[in-house]
Amino acid sequence: MRTLIFRTTAPYLTALMVLFSIFVLLRGHNEPGGGFIGGLIAASAFAIYGIACGVSPVRRALYFHPMAISAFGLLVSATSGVVSLFFDVPFLTGLWTTIDLLGLPVDFSTVILFDIGVYFVVLGSITSIALALEEREHA
Amino acid sequence: MADGQWLTFVALILPFAGAAAAPFLTRALGHNAAWVLALVPVFLFVHFAGFLGAIAAGDAVGGGYSWIDSLDVDFSWYLDGLSLTFALLISGIGTLIVLYSGGYLKGHRQQGRFFSFILMFMGAMQGLVVADSFLMLFVFWELTSIASFLLIGFDHGREAARRAALQALIVTGAGGLSLLAGLLVIRNATGANSLSALLQVGDGLREAPLYLAALLLVLGGAFTKSAQFPFHFWLPNAMEAPTPVSAYLHSATMVKAGVYLLMRLNPVMGETALWETVLPVFGGTTLIVGTLLAVRQTDLKLMLAYTTVASLGLLVMLTGFGSEVAVEAAVLYLIAHSMFKGALFMVAGAVDHETGTRDLTKLGGLRRAMPITFAAALLAAMSMGGLPPFFGFLAKEEIYAGIGTGGSWSLFFTAVSLIGNALMFAIGFAVGLRPFTGETVETPRHAHEGPVLLWLGPVVLAAAGLLAALFSGFSHYFLSSPMASAVTGRPVEIAISVVPHIGLPLLLSAVTIVLGIGAYLTLDPARHAMARLLAAIGWGPDRGFDQFVRGTIRLSVFVTRIVQNGRLDIYMTATFIALALSLLVPMIRFGELPSWPVFVPLRFYEWTVLVIALIGLAAVVYARDRLTAIVSLGIQGFAVALLFMLLGAPDLSFTQFMVETLSVVILALVMTRLRLSPADHRPLGQRTLDVSVAALCGTALGLLLLRVSQLPFDLALSDFFAENARVIAHGRNIVNVIIVDFRGLDTLGEIAVVMIAGLAILALVRIQAGKPAAKPAGRD
Known part of the structure; x- marks a missing residue:
């Protein structure tokens, strides 16, 4: 699998795919996309990187253990639901606010936090499975 | 809420708080933490003693809070003579035990943990006896089993301790499940959800068709907890625990939980032919078996343990005998036993602690080295032997008065209790007198009197046995009479005092003492005879327990080999066949096959x-x-x-x-x-099978999908989401809005599953990677 072309293009492809996955994640609320599909795209990006260049560069690039990323995602999702308790509405009720971002009104909500959590869980779990399987030097 | 109510709640919670604090306190104060921790049971004792007046006047104090309204479950308690006496015994003896543990385990690395367990048990036991709602009763019942497990296995480095702990947990835990079933049956039969409500139903339970089932299940709980033959074997094994535990759990309190339950249910379940047959027969058998096995032992603690088994048998027998006087005797004996047996256990522990052995044949002449312990031991042994003027004497008089009321039935049980009491007399003095008399024997450690923490407990308990009898009017008014009233369900007045009253009971008492002295003098030959007899029998319930455990393990290994054979292909074949059948069979059976689909161009x-x-x-x-x-x-x-x-x-x-x-x-x-x-390269046969399974699954799923799509489609949900996605959830992508907002909780669960599955797969991959020699799961 380690052809020269693949190895050279893989990092760029990965970067593009990760960017795209974030795009898909953020637009998910109104257009096709969302955390789950975004996470899958990012996971396949890292899987490709791993196949092309080996597992250790991916692990270095990710910095955190993929499972830790997954756990972080679950924590984010769960906490985004807890926020609603402070406003005396049931657990996981979506709360919305508009933030003025450099003069641009941006809708912000606990729902997008939740979706980001989903993104990380999927990304982390699938990546950790893929990387563990790709790690052939221990086999 | 009333102040008293609040305080009772605190009293129920406090031991658990103490259990949490105990390790830290012990780290800070060493064994002197006992003095501080003893304040917990002291508070309990004082608090519950405050109810004495009201309850002696014939009231019952209830209280509590509603807990789970929808399930009709309350956190409620009920204090009458029965539970109050138990509560006072638990907290009173508990105080002495906490202090005693401070001396007994002084310098032990895990003393903090020990205090913690003891207080945890105290909380559980306290909760058990004052609990009103069935659920609380059951929860505390099982908590005592768990605390007992932890305490027996305290010295978990030794295999014998681990085995004994597990054995006690299995026997009493299984009994607890039986009790749970029994309580459910009772609830079904009477509609009562709490003890106080149950006590109001009168004859309702006795006449219910489910009475027999309820009785057997409740007895299953009571007999295992109170070590009735043939479930008695766990109690002597529980002597692996440190002595304070034996004194507290396995003689004074926990093992009496079964008796408590029987006494509690006596007003609603007793006075039937079944009750008055099963209880005396099992209790009597336990009494005789327990005393005979006690004769066999030379270990002080084991001798006491078997007499505890015997005493519990005696209590069950008296509770089920069916006469009011017998119940009074049970009440008196229960109080007396808690005091003298607790004291004797602590004496045995002190002797063990100071001399390094508790083998009866290796002890002697300790009276000079340990005078205070000797005094306490002698007083306790006299109470156990039923000598005047001790509380044990009152109990024994009442036993004979209660049993000897006529008929061949009572003649038989009089003989049983005569033999049992005589042997207990002998064992009591063998423990309380023999190590202290005779020639001084060289012991592993040079004997001398223990510190105050070690002799305080036995002295107080032994003295209490004397004082309670001397001021019997007082103790009857506050403790015995209210308790007997609660057990019989009618107001009862106990009048017996140390003033001798000429009659049959006194004669029987005298006979008991004479027989007892005879047994004491011939204890050594009797022991050898018993040893030979037991060796001839060879098999006992203890060994039976091991066989049962081994058999269970063998069975589970056998079943596991069949069900979990480790072959992935077989698992998958089984799964897919099950899938296909579960889809196809109902479809064909209920005529739900799809009609021929209409093809669109x-x-x-x-x-x-x-x-x-x-x-x-x-x-x-x-x-x-x-x-x-x-x-x-x-x-x-x-x-x-x-x-x-x-x-x-x-x-x-x-x-x-x-x-x-x-x-x-x-x-x-x-x-x-x-x-x-x-x-x-699968062989042809395998291929054919796999192809057919695949085809079957495909067909089944295809038919199911066809069928589903032919059913009328309910648009209510789709319409709701389409309408509200923008309005409520601020999103135009309905799918995404459903995932992250409308069905957010589902998604939260799903991503948790994704993560756990990821972890599991990671672990699987690691196992394979770590052990190259391991057989791969799939084969070709």
């Missing part, structure tokens, strides 16, 4: 996609090697994703694309990792 590109899917499938089947098959499966998946796209489900199709890609990648990685042969 397809467009050119739709045909193309379908053909691509079919080509992919054909390629999977005819692929020459596995890698090609996996990739071809991906082709088929992509074609389906395209179909979703064409039919207007972009999100679904999007996800399908990614899932297919990742499945191909991961499957390929797994395949290379498993080092399978590149091609598939």
Whole structure:
């Protein structure tokens, strides 16, 4: 699998795919996309990187253990639901606010936090499975 | 809420708080933490003593809070003479035990943990005896079993302690489950959800058709907890625990929980022919077996343990005997036993602690070295032997008065209790007198009097046994009479005092003492005779328990070998056959097969996609090697994703694309990792089976989908989401809004599952990677 072309293009492809996955994640609320599909795209990006260049560069690039990323995602999702308790509405009720971002009104909500959590869980779990399987030097 | 109510709640919680604090206190104060921790039971004792007046006047104090309204479960307590006496015994003896543990385990590395367990037990036991609602009763009942497990296994480095702990847990835990079932049956039969409500139903339970079932299940709980023959074997084994535990749990309090239960239920379940047969027979048997086995022992603690078994038998026998005087005797004996047996256990522990042995044959002449302990031991032994003027004497008088009321039935049980009491007399003095008299014997450690913490407990308990009898009017008014009233369900006045009253009971008492002295003098030959007899029998319930455990393990190994044989192909075949059958059988059985579908004319590109899917499938089947098959499966998946796209489900199709890609990648990685042969060489028979299972599953799922799509489609949900996605959830993508907002909790659960599955797979991969020698799961 380690052809020269693949190895050279893989990092760029990965970067593009990760960017795209974030795009898909953020637009998910109104257009096709969302955390789950975004996470899958990012996971396949890292899987490709791993196949092309080996597992250790991916692990270095990710910095955190993929499972830790997954756990972080679950924590984010769960906490985004807890926020609603402070406003005396049931657990996981979506709360919305508009933030003025450099003069641009941006809708912000606990729902997008939740979706980001989903993104990380999927990304982390699938990546950790893929990387563990790709790690052939221990086999 | 009233102040008293609040305080009782605190009293129920406090031991658990103390248990949490104990390790830290012990780290700070060493063994002197006992003085501080003893304040917990002291508070309990004082608090419950405050109810004495009201309860002696004939009231019952209830209280509590509603807990789970929808299930009709309350956190409620009920204090009458029975529970109050128990509560006072638990907290009173508990105080002495905490202090005693401070001396007994002084310098032990885990003393803090020990205090913690003891207080935990105290809380559980306290809760058990004052609990009103059935649920609380059961929870505290099981908590005492768990605390007992922890305490017996305290010295967990020794295998005997671990075995004894497990044995006690299994026997009493199983009994607890039986009790739970019994309580449920009682609730079904009477509608009562708490003890106080149950006590109001009168004859309702006795006349219920489920009476027999309820009785047997409750007895299952009571007999295991109170070590009745043939479940008695766990109690002597529990002597593996440190002595304070034996004194507290396994003689004074926990083992009496079964007796407590029987006494508590006596007003509603007693006075039937069944009750008055089963209880005396089992209790009497336990009494005789317990005393005979006690004769066999030379270990002080084991001798006491078997007499405890015997005493519990005596209590059960008296409770079930069916006469009011017998119940009074049970009440008196229970109080007396808690005091003298607790004291004797602590004496045995002190002797063990100071001399290094508790073998009766290796002890002697300790009266000079340990005078205070000796005094306490002698007083306790006299109470156990039923000598005047001790509380044990009152109890024994009442026993004979209660049993000897006429008929051959009572003649038989009089003989039983005569033998039992005489032997207990002998054992009591063997423990309380023999180590202290005679020639001084060299012991592993040079004997001298223990510190105050070690002799305070036995002295107080032994003295209490004397004082309670001397001021019997006082103790009857506050303790015995209210308790007997609660057990019989009618007001009862106990009048017996140390002033001798000429009559049959006194004569029987005298006979008991004479027989007892005879037994004491011939204890050594009797022991050898018993040893020979037991060796001749060979088998006992204790060994039976081991056989039962071994048998269970063997059975489970056998079943596991069949069900979990470790062959992935068999698991998958079984799973898929089950899937196909569970789909097909109901469809055929209930005539729900789909009607012939109406085909709509397809467009050119739709045909193309379908053909691509079919080509992919054909390629999977005819692929020459596995890698090609996996990739071809991906082709088929992509074609389906395209179909979703064409039919207007972009999100679904999007996800399908990614899932297919990742499945191909991961499957390929797994395949290379498993080092399978590149091609598939299944024998023809296996192939035929696999093909048929696959075809069956495919057909079944296809039929199901056809059938589902032919049912009328309810649009209510779709309409709701379409209408509200923008309004409520501020999103135009309905699919996404459903996932993250409307069904957010589902998604939270799902991502948790995704993560756990990831962890599990990671672990599996690691195992394979770590052990190259391990047999691969899949084979060719």
